[in-house]
Amino acid sequence: MSDPIKMYPSKPQKVYFYATCLVDLFYPEAGMAGVQLLEREGIEVIFPEKQTCCGQPAYSSGFNDQAREVILPQLGLFPEDYPVVVPSGSCAGMMRKHYPELFAGTPQQSQAEALAGRTWELTDFLLRVCNLRLEDQGQPVKVAMHTSCSARREMGIAEVGPALLQQLDQVELVEQARPAECCGFGGTFAVRHEEISGAMVQDKAEALAAAGAEEFVTTDCGCLMNIAGYSEKQQLPLKGEHILSFLWKRLQAADKAPVNAGGKV
Amino acid sequence: MSQHQEAVQEFHPRVHAALQDSQIRNNFRKAMDGLMGKRQQAFADWDLEGLRDLGAAVRLRALSRLPELLEELEANLTRQGVRVHWAENGDQACEIIRDICQARDAKKVIKGKSMVSEEMELNAYLEEAGIEALESDLGEYLVQLAEETPSHIIMPAIHKNTDEISALMHEKTGTQPSRDVAYLTASARQQLREKFMQADVGVSGVNFAVAETGTLCLVENEGNGRLTTTTPSCHIAVTGIEKVVEKLEDVTPLLALLTRSATGQHVTTYVNMISGPRKEEEKDGPEEVHLVLVDSGRSSIYQDEELLDTLRCIRCGACMNHCPVYTRVGGHAYGTTYPGPIGKILMPHLLGLDKTRDLPSASTLCGACGEVCPVKIPIPKLLQRLRKEAVDGDSLRPSVVSGHGVKRRFLEVLAWKGWAKMHAHAGFYRLGTRMMTSLRGLMPSKLGGWTRYRTPPRIASKSFQQMMREHAQKSNAGGRS
Amino acid sequence: MNQARSNILRRLRAGRKASFALPRSDFAPVRDRDWSAAEKLDLFQQKIESVHGEVHRVPAQQWVPELLRLLAEKQLSNLLVSPERKPGQELREQWHGDLPELLAYDQPIENWKSELFNQVDASLTTCRGAIAETGSLILWPDTQEPRLMTLVPPVHFVLLEADQIYATFHEALSTQGWVNQGLPTNALLISGPSKTADIEQTLAYGVHGPAELVVLVLE
Known part of the structure; x- marks a missing residue:
């Protein structure tokens, strides 16, 4: 009954890129960083333009009908047997773990299962499939990693972010207290149970700052928006960034501006 | 029905009181940290x-x-x-x-x-x-x-x-x-x-x-x-x-x-x-x-193949000890005999969803409970199931839990239907994102509970889709040169 | 309430799903241990000491003087011990007037509840072996060594034969054939003195049962 062992594919020539709605609208530079890291590995990135959202907001609110309605037209966007990479642990988790449940017993069951089977969180894919090697070009900095709960528990990739960061010579990775504890985002939870969410994000941001981190990086835009938004409002000395943006910037010479910094919190 | 059980519905005021009580918060934080450490060692x-x-x-x-x-x-x-x-x-x-x-x-x-x-x-x-x-x-x-x-x-x-x-x-x-x-x-x-x-x-x-x-x-x-x-x-x-x-x-x-x-x-x-x-x-x-x-x-509970897993519980309390919500609000805030994650999936069956309506949603679905459950109860999955039951959200699998549909509200249903229309049609979606990126200056600075604790999210000046299109053009141009 | 019984059973039978996917029960995680006798003894001692139990290893012939030393050290004025069991007999043979009084649980509890609860300082019992992995003693109370004998006196001494230590609970109950021979009205695992952490997770001993559990391991 243990989770099946993950079978990574060999490094492909092409991948499908599933950007997620938060990247699309709020953190496009994180998506671009992901694309460029893939291209740096010689992989052709295919971006099916008709993609929207993975359906998770409705699903985690109990509106399965609406989740299916949104997912259904997207199931056919990835016809070839290429891996589908996602710059988010929680959206990847939605596709990998919950699509098969949602479509069980429907005509789309096998399509959903097939898609789930080749969906990968992007940092995991870069490290384990592409065997990414990074040469740090940046200034010394103290960074903490916040692995999202879905990345940690649904996707089982808690060790991936730290392993990538540790490749960077000038980056000192510090660890916050209770690294495995949730930041309190939880999608609509942050609004439905605002006070609990507020208490959780307070503890998380303070723990990151107390660890001496000048910046935290994370696999997930929801956590990023939550923790960085709190930190900014409370004026804590703590910036936040998607791990893909961070990694890509570290590969550029210090005098070269990153491709696009728009939308960064 | 006792007063105690009727009071279950008053979840938010109790949460508010618990969060204001620094003694309660400290007592639970300290205790839960200790219990988590001991379990790990054991x-x-x-x-x-x-x-x-x-x-x-x-x-x-x-x-x-x-x-x-x-x-x-x-x-x-x-x-x-x-x-x-x-x-x-x-x-x-x-x-x-x-x-x-x-x-x-x-x-x-x-x-x-x-x-x-x-x-x-x-x-x-x-x-x-x-x-x-x-x-x-x-x-x-x-x-x-x-x-x-x-x-x-x-x-x-x-x-x-x-x-x-x-x-x-x-x-x-x-x-x-x-x-x-x-x-x-x-x-x-x-x-x-x-x-x-x-x-x-x-x-x-x-x-x-x-x-x-x-x-x-x-x-x-x-x-x-x-x-x-x-x-x-x-x-x-x-x-x-x-x-x-x-x-x-x-x-x-x-x-x-x-x-x-x-x-x-x-x-x-x-x-x-x-x-x-x-x-x-x-x-x-x-x-x-x-x-x-x-x-x-x-x-x-036994009648339902999925909910049945709730009955595996051996009442160890590890799900509570590891729950970031329980740790913040403590056991009394739930107003139920069994608090914490197991309470959220068990009490709706014992009392009815109508009396426990706010419990299934009071979770980030972080999964810490399921990860430590000694008999592998898929607690987050069951929470999602109960959320679905509370809003009658799945026409393929009709709701069965007593009090189901209690949270199905006209305006929320309408909002999700609208959300689904927008995201099920790539054309609507692209139109929507284009509007939001170009009108991003009009984003309200106050967004209810979100901005009580955080700055509002910032919409990017260009969506990822737009950036990808430009990126593709650049690559093509580069390829030709 | 026979109506309740049939209603409950009927609901359970009617509601049962045909598709119970039954995984195999692989008992290896609670069974397979490869420990020598010496390792088992060491582990038993380490585990029971970690929860405030006291262990004294003595040659099988030397336990009486060791017990007398401990009784004196702990300043106990009497000891409840079965006169019918071999240790009780041995003890009585080597007894003399200056020593703590030997008491016997020779009547039903109703006749001497107050004395047992208020006047007995310590008890000595045998056991049916021990479990190394958890530092547990196995006791099956009976007419000679009744249930409360191991619970009410503030100090409980137990004689354990060193070759009666099983690796795991699973090994103990299968080797001793608990299911086949049938369980007694009450069977116990005792692992240390009574304790609580209900006040701010601070350990305190002797909350309802004995504050001291002393094991004499006979080698």
């Missing part, structure tokens, strides 16, 4: 996944034959001289216990720890019948002195610190105020010794009921459970129907999981296995032993 040398798989397998096997095992348990216990009673709900169970007491003319009941008895509010029921019911587990005793309910299923008084307990004992029992836990404990021992000697009936819970041998297993550290089941001339054990296991050997993995998951102990001080009343030649033990099997909604 499993350090174990094949934990193998053990959890075994624990889950044992519980599933028991549930697969639940009616047969209950009959086998009953037959074996009866043969060994234990009287078995069945109750469809808490009130019936209370009645049975009251009747046993009255038949023996019993006026004083001493209790070992039993969450099922909390669930059916036995103490209040007995008091009304003129029978004193006194808790003897130290934590339960303190909670009873304070006229409260347990805030944790394993550590009932975890919400109080030593100073608060000292003040409580001083006020209610006249002990000297003290920060010396040994002194406070010794005082409670003294107070309860007399009560044990005088008690007519002992009421206890059951951790595992073994069908094969007709054995009731009770797991505890203090010895109050053993005193409760030995000293009075009558012992009444009360338990949910799901607590049965098939074989005696099935207890071994569950015991190993229970104590380590709960408090990080490799075993509790006492594992008390009761298979019958005192035999004629024996010099102590109760003359009468009763077992009350309580349904209270469990058989309806």
Whole structure:
């Protein structure tokens, strides 16, 4: 009954890129960083333009009908047997773990299962499939990693972010207290149970700052928006960034501006 | 229905109060940090996944034959001289216990720890019948002195610190105020010794009921459970129907999981296995032993293949100890007998979703509970299921839980339908994102609860789709040059 | 309440799903241990000491003087011990007037509840072996060594034969054939003195049962 062992594919020539709605609208530079890291590995990135959202907001609110309605037209966007990479642990988790449940017993069951089977969180894919090697070009900095709960528990990739960061010579990775504890985002939870969410994000941001981190990086835009938004409002000395943006910037010479910094919190 | 249960609906005000109470927050944070650390150490040398798989397998096997095992348990216990009673709900169970007491003319009941008895509010029921019911587990005793309910299923008084307990004992029992836990404990021992000697009936819970041998297993550290089941001339054990296991050997993995998951102990001080009343030649033990099997909604959980996993629970409390929500708000905020993640998936069945409407959504679905559950109950999955039930959100799989649809509100349904229309059509979606990026200056600076704690999210000047299009053009241009 | 019984069983039978996917129960995680006798003894001692139990290893012939030393050290004025069991007989043979009084649990509890609860300082019992992995003693109370004998006196001495230590609970109950021979009215695992952490997770001993558990391991 243990989770099946993950079978990574060999490094492909092409991948499908599933950007997620938060990247699309709020953190496009994180998506671009992901694309460029893939291209740096010689992989052709295919971006099916008709993609929207993975359906998770409705699903985690109990509106399965609406989740299916949104997912259904997207199931056919990835016809070839290429891996589908996602710059988010929680959206990847939605596709990998919950699509098969949602479509069980429907005509789309096998399509959903097939898609789930080749969906990968992007940092995991870069490290384990592409065997990414990074040469740090940046200034010394103290960074903490916040692995999202879905990345940690649904996707089982808690060790991936730290392993990538540790490749960077000038980056000192510090660890916050209770690294495995949730930041309190939880999608609509942050609004439905605002006070609990507020208490959780307070503890998380303070723990990151107390660890001496000048910046935290994370696999997930929801956590990023939550923790960085709190930190900014409370004026804590703590910036936040998607791990893909961070990694890509570290590969550029210090005098070269990153491709696009728009939308960064 | 008691006031306590009706109050379940008032979740938000209690959360608010708990979060404002820095003492409560500190007490829980400290306790939960300690319990998490101890659990981790206790499993350090174990094949934990193998053990959890075994624990889950044992519980599933028991549930697969639940009616047969209950009959086998009953037959074996009866043969060994234990009287078995069945109750469809808490009130019936209370009645049975009251009747046993009255038949023996019993006026004083001493209790070992039993969450099922909390669930059916036995103490209040007995008091009304003129029978004193006194808790003897130290934590339960303190909670009873304070006229409260347990805030944790394993550590009932975890919400109080030593100073608060000292003040409580001083006020209610006249002990000297003290920060010396040994002194406070010794005082409670003294107070309860007399009560044990005088008690007519002992009421206890059951951790595992073994069908094969007709054995009731009770797991505890203090010895109050053993005193409760030995000293009075009558012992009444009360338990949910799901607590049965098939074989005696099935207890071994569950015991190993229970104590380590709960408090990080490799075993509790006492594992008390009761298979019958005192035999004629024996010099102590109760003359009468009763077992009350309580349904209270469990058989309806059993009807559903997915929800059934709720019944695997062995009540270790690890899900609470690891829950970031429980840690912040404490057990009383839930307003239910079982708080925390297990409470959120169990109480809607016991009380109805209408009375527990805010519980399933009070989770980030972070998965910490499912990760530590010793019998691998997929708690986050069941929370999602109950959210779906609460809004009648899946036309392919009709809702079945009592009180389903209670959270289905016209405006929210409309909002999700609109959301779905926008995201199911790439054209609408692209139009929408283009509008938002170009009108991003108009984004409101206040977004309800979100901006109470955080700055508003910032829409990018260009969407990822636009950037990708430009990126593709650049690559193509680059390719041509 | 026969109505309740049939209603509950009927609901369970009607609601049972045919598709119970039953995983195999692989008991290896609680069974397979490869420990020598010496390792088992060491582990038993380490585990029970970690929860405040006291262990004294003595040659099998030397336990009486060791017990007398401990009784004196702990200033106990009496000892409840079965006159019918071999250790009780041995003890009585080597007794003399200056020593703590030997008491017997020779009548039903109802006749001497108050004395047992208020006047007995310590008890001595045998056991049916121990479990190394958890530092647990196995006791099956009976007419000679009744249940409360191991619970009410503040100090409990136990004699354990070193070759009666099983690796795991699973091994103990299968080797001793618990299921086949049938369980007694009460069977116990005892692992240390009575304790509680209900006050702010601070450990305190002797809350309802003995504050001291002393194991004499006979080698």
